Amino acid sequence: MSENVFKGSFPVESVEETWEIAKRLASSLKPGSIIRLEGDLGAGKTTFVQGLAAAMGVKGRVNSPTFCLVQEHRGGEAFLVHMDLYRLRDEDDVLSIGWEDYLASGAVLAVEWPDRAGSLIPSDAFVVRITIPADGEEKRLIEIS
Numbered sequence: 001m002s003e004n005v006f007k008g009s010f011p012v013e014s015v016e017e018t019w020e021i022a023k024r025l026a027s028s029l030k031p032g033s034i035i036r037l038e039g040d041l042g043a044g045k046t047t048f049v050q051g052l053a054a055a056m057g058v059k060g061r062v063n064s065p066t067f068c069l070v071q072e073h074r075g076g077e078a079f080l081v082h083m084d085l086y087r088l089r090d091e092d093d094v095l096s097i098g099w100e101d102y103l104a105s106g107a108v109l110a111v112e113w114p115d116r117a118g119s120l121i122p123s124d125a126f127v128v129r130i131t132i133p134a135d136g137e138e139k140r141l142i143e144i145s
């Protein structure tokens with residue numbers, strides 16, 4: 001059985017186009033899918049999660065969870081957990097916020113600053129890398145692998 005997983009390199013020119021790419025990735029996600037969100041501060045990682053949340057039908061606003069680290073979003077059967085590990089240092093810190101329970105929960109896990117989690121994130125996770133081209137403004141390059 002061939003899996004039709006959404007991957008590729010997508011130049012976008014607005015927040016709405018970023019949401020559209022997120023929505024297309026959402027259709028490849030299953031309970032327990034993990035997404036590594038890579039990119040500098042302001043690249044658009046949280047914005048991308050807003051698009052995932054909308055596509056999954058979760059309720060409530062998606063804000064940057066930098067200060068509370070984890071936000072849980074539920075809607076119907078959807079369960080999205082949004083983490084921002086920026087303020088953590090290492091795997092021990094990540095374990096201390098209940099990492100293993102989230103991993104076992106069946107939630108879709110969207111993780112900003114995933115390098116903090118070291119080897120805790122399985123190698124089959126989706127990688128979403130967002131970069132801002134030199135001619136910046138609202139342009140972004142979103143690479144999904």
Ligand SMILES: Nc1ncnc2c1ncn2[C@@H]1O[C@H](COP(=O)(O)OP(=O)(O)O)[C@@H](O)[C@H]1O
Nearest residue numbers: 013014015018041042043044045046047138140
């Ligand atoms: N194409 C785009 N995609 C995502 N964000 C964009 C885009 N163009 C402009 N922005 C702006 O860049 C900022 C990205 O912020 P955010 O998503 O919080 O970044 P991060 O979570 O990576 O730090 C927002 O203010 C957003 O409005």
Ligand SMILES: [Mg+2]
Nearest residue numbers: 045046064112
């Ligand atoms: Mg963010």
